[in-house]
Amino acid sequence: MKNVLKSFFESFLRSRHMLHHFERWQTLLSAKPSSVGSAAMPPEIAKALAAASHTDAGEVLVRMNSSSQGLTEAHALALRKRLGSNEVRHEQPLPWWNHLWQCYRNPFNLLLTVLALVSYITEDTKATVVIGSMVLLSTVLRFLQESRSNKAADRLKAMVSNTSTVLRPTPGEKAGRAGDSGFDLAHAGTQRIEVPMRDLVPGDVIALSAGDMIPADARLLSAKDLFISQSALTGESMPVEKFAATAADHQAGVLERDNLLFMGTNVISGTATAVIVHTGARTFFGALAQRVSATDRGTTAFQAGINRVSWLLIRFMLVMAPLVLVINGVTKGNWWEAALFALSIAVGLTPEMLPMIVTATLAKGAVVMSRRKVIVKRLEAIHNFGAMDVLCTDKTGTLTQDRIVLERHTNAWGEDSDHVLQQAYLNSFHQTGLKNLLDKAVLSHAEVQLDTQLQTSWRKVDEVPFDFSRRRMSVVVAHGDDEHLLICKGALEEILSVCTSVERGAEVLALDTNVMTRIHRVASELNAQGLRVVAVASRTLHADARKPAYSVADESGLTLLGYVAFLDPPKESTVPALQALAAHGVAVKVLTGDNELVTRKVCGDVGIDAGRMVLGHEVERMNEAELRQVVEMRQVFAKLTPAHKERIVQALHANGHVVGFMGDGINDAPALRAADIGISVDGAVDVAKESADIILLEKSLMVLEQGVVEGRRTFANMLKYIKITASSNFGNVFSVLVASAFLPFLPMLPLHLLVQNLLYDVSQIAIPFDNVDEEFLKTPQRWNPADLGRFMVFFGPISSVFDILTYTVMWFVFAANSVEHQTLFQSGWFIEGLLSQTLIVHLIRTRRIPFLQSRAAWPLLAMGVAIAAIGIWLPMGPLAHYFKLQALPLTYFPWLVLMLVGYATLTQAVKGWYARRYGWQ
Missing domain, CATH: 3.40.50.1000 (HAD superfamily/HAD-like)
Known part of the structure; x- marks a missing residue:
């Protein structure tokens, strides 16, 4: 059954995101990183990364034919054409022939194929054609639907692209040598552009900051307080600090190299530049993908639900088919015919359309949800x-509204202060890390309120990037050759933890208890107005304290300047x-x-x-x-x-x-x-x-609510097929058991069962497009196999009651009570069985009264009418003899109408009682 589910889902699970793949690979990476580096990665890839690690950064750029300004666009394009996209192989779509084989390869189709071969060997051409048609229908419909689904999924995924910041020489400027300008992002000949991750090539120089994914395997060129989360690769929860310095330890494993970055990991804090060494399948991630591409995927809640439901139906089939074989073999004496009939029953109980129905329903749901953003x-x-x-x-x-505006800029006493705004502006303008909406609001407000030359009169010296443990960030600026000024902004408590004084006009006061109480009261008053408060503090670094580079340790002895307060209205x-x-x-x-x-x-x-x-x-x-x-x-x-x-x-x-x-x-x-x-x-x-x-x-809870509703509508239609098929099949098999025990002939030939099952399967194709009652959408829905088993037991025998009534009518009213008249008997039950199956779709698809209170979508109605018409035409038309059926007298049809009306009435009554007692999922 695992293979069934694997082939069932693998076509569309290829779109699962990168991080989930890493989680499955934890078992492969349970060893120490050093052993992983050598065992999991092909030697030539590990060797190239190790060489880049212990080679000077400038020399690495030379070897990659790159420079500190990055590749030119023309050079990058040429490399992309030669090396291909920066994508791992397991994400590529299957070839059509492989996909077609996956659509065919499941036990349901294999069972039908075996039965078709048996029919061919026994020269039963008609059964062979019918069974072959069922296999072809199931396989081709699934292939076409999944192909459409995959294309739709690719189009939808293309709407959400991840990008990387890449350095390029400015137009008209020649790329410099690797080392001409160090690795300064502000170099005049360098521009930063956003490039889709799939378009990156070896030699590209990328700029990284907090929140970025590492798009490929890369060698660091520069790093400032850079912390990387490698838990997806190593299982270690703590971030790892990375440095640009050339590695001295040549024996360390690849993952232990402090100057290497790996595809799929992410930046926790800090900033960096790096040159890409490997892309796509040649990355560490790509090498792992090749190792695990043949392994089973982890079982999700959805797969587990499908698994339980499928096993319920298969266990039912494994019990009922042998029982039919024994009863017919004993009562009829023809074990070969009984075996064929039992196999036909097994086919009838097989939900061979389940993969196609589920795939079609999910794909339709995805497309509808895309229209709702x-x-x-x-x-x-x-x-x-x-x-x-x-x-x-x-x-x-x-x-x-996610539309932050700067409402107030005050000192610690709540008095408006342009000085606080100036310091906040310098901090936001010069930081190169993760610029959030607060920074953008500061810049927008200050550009209107302040002297526009403020940014040019101060030059940046260094910065200490933001991280989520400190909840603050600092920049160090200088005015000409004067002393350095460290400006820090962040959450109030975190800023106060590194402050020793507070500024009020020309005064600087110590942070005693009274002052702290006043500070907190002002901040609380701003918070109570719905304003988000960010504290601003600074420290002047005189000549003896000046440094070429600063760190978190320098965030001490600060003076609190005041607050910038923001409003984000609901x-x-x-x-x-x-x-x-x-x-x-x-x-x-x-x-x-x-x-x-x-x-x-x-x-x-x-x-x-x-x-x-x-x-x-x-x-x-x-x-x-x-x-x-x-x-x-x-x-x-x-x-x-x-x-x-x-x-x-x-x-x-x-x-x-x-x-x-x-x-x-x-x-x-x-x-x-x-x-x-x-x-x-x-x-x-x-x-x-x-x-x-x-x-x-669109970042809106209303959009989310619409998605929830569509998710429930999709699940409802999947559940309809399973409930309808399960109860209908149970009823048919129960009827067959009764008939086999008492009739001197088979109630239907294997061919009849197969044709009936084929027509019924065709009628289910439109279920993904059906309407769903509003009450079903109001509560969360989950798989409940126990409820499905109970549902089968209650609703399956209802159809058997009217099947047995059909037997009685055919036996006593139309005298089809001997082997010579078995064709008439079989024709009568063929029509009644098919029409009752078609009717049950509309009875069970809703808790309400069908056709009156709840009407199916027109594709399902049209398909049901068409199948019912074909089912009546086959015995009554010119092909009846071909299918071993015969025309029924017109007096049969009033009886048929009475039985169908009675069936609908009894089912509706039981449905109401069942819903009141057990609920209606």
Whole structure:
């Protein structure tokens, strides 16, 4: 069965994102990094990376035919044409012939093929043609649908592209030699451009900052407080600091080299430039991809659900088919005919259209969601989207407009201060790390309010980049040849931790208890107004303290200057979106790194009752059992670190929830990976988009709510096929058992069963396009195999009641009660069986009264009418003898109508009772 599921899903699971592949490879990388470097990587690749590591940076550039200004566009284009795209091989689509084989290769089709061969050997040409048609129909439909799905998925993925910042010589300027200007990004002959990651080539010089994905294997040229998360490769949770210096230890493993970067890892903090050494399949990641391409993928919740349902149907088939064989063999004495009939029953019980139905339904859902600005990176994520019952989301940009404006710039006493704005502007202008919306708001406001020559009168000396443990960043600037000025901005508590004094006009006061109380009161008043407060501090470094480079240790002895306060107003769509999500059974929990005052104000504005808010330091102290209780009771969590967010998501998942997490920053990446469904936006940092399963082209909870509804609609149509097929098949087999025990002939020939099954399968093709009742969309939906088994037992025998009535009518009313008249009997049951199967589609697809309160989509209605017409025409038309059927007297059809009406009435009655007692999924 694993092979069935593997072939079933492998065509569209190729789109799974890079980071999930790394998680599966943890077992391959359980050894020490040094052993991994030699064992997992081809020797020639490891040798080239090791050579780059212990070679001077300038010499590496020379060997790569590059320079500190990067490659020219023409040179990069020529290399791209020769070397191909920067993509790993396992992400390439299968050749059409291989895809066709994968569509055919499952036990369902193999069983049909065996039966076709047996029919051919026994010279039963008609059965051979019919069974062959079933195999061909199943394989070709799945091939065509999956091909369309893959193309649609590729088009959707192309809408969400990850880019890298690449250095290029400015137009008209010749690229310099490797070392002409060191590795200064501000060099006059260098420009920075954004290039899709797939277009990178060896020799490209890339600029990196916090939040960036490493797009290829590279050698560092320069680095400033650079910390890289390599957990996806090594399993080590702590970030690793990297340096540009030439490696001295030639014996260290490849992953232990401090000056090498690897595809798929990501920048936690700091800035750097690096030259790409290997791309695509020649990267460390690409080498691993070749090793694991033949291994099974990890089983997701969606696959596990399909697995359980499929095994339920197969176990049923393995029990019923032998039972039919024994009963018919004993009662009829013809074991060969009984064996063929039992195989036909096995075929009838086989859900051979399940792969095609699921693929078509998921693909249609993905396309519909794309029209609603929701891009699905993994098709199976649609199921989790519909099953989601808890959504964890950040505050900024989700509940709010993500349109930050600088409202106030004050000193520590709350008095307006242009000096604070000037210092904040210099800090934001000169930093080269992760520029967020706050920096952009400072720059926009200051350019209007301040002297435009401010930026040119100060030159940058160095910077200490932002990271999420310090929650601050600093730049060092100089005015001419005067002393250096270190300007630091960040979260208030983190800034105060490195301050010893506070400025008020021309005075500088010590930070005593009274002053600290006043500072906190002013900040709290600003927070209470819904303003986000960022503190600004500085320190003058005189000649004896001046350095060519600065570090975190220099962030000490600062003077607090004041605050810049920002406003991010709530979105108008937030309140109705939250109400819509609540109406659809999705609880929204706010997980933010912001302080509790701002968070409470914003939550109150959008109608979220923050209640007793849980703060990050409280989460830190809780054990797992305590946290699992708290996450159920509380809705808003503030002042969280990335690790806190991840723990909260894991606790909700451990409580049995299907958890979605929506985030767009590097601090959200751990929680995105931990969630059942990671949701990000097109404007997110690279690592967030790579971690997500679904990308929103518009950062709005209303768009998300529409995606949830479409996910449930998709799941509903998949579930319809399984419920309809399971109950119908159970009823047919039960009827066959009764007939086999009491009739002197077979109730239907194997050929009849196969034709009936073929026609029924064709009628199901339109299910992915069916309508779904509104009540089904209001609550989260999950796989429930136990409910499916109960559903089969209750609804399958209903059809058997009317099958047995058909037997009685054919036996007593139309005298089809001997072997000589078995064709008439079989023709009567053939029509009744096919029409009842077609009718059950409309009876079971809804909890309501079919055709009146709930009407199927026109493709399903049209397909049902067409199949019913064909089913009646076959015995009544000129081909009846070919299928060993015969025309029925016209008096048969009033009886047929009565039985179908009775079937519909009884089914509707049982449906109402069943729904009241067990619910209706």
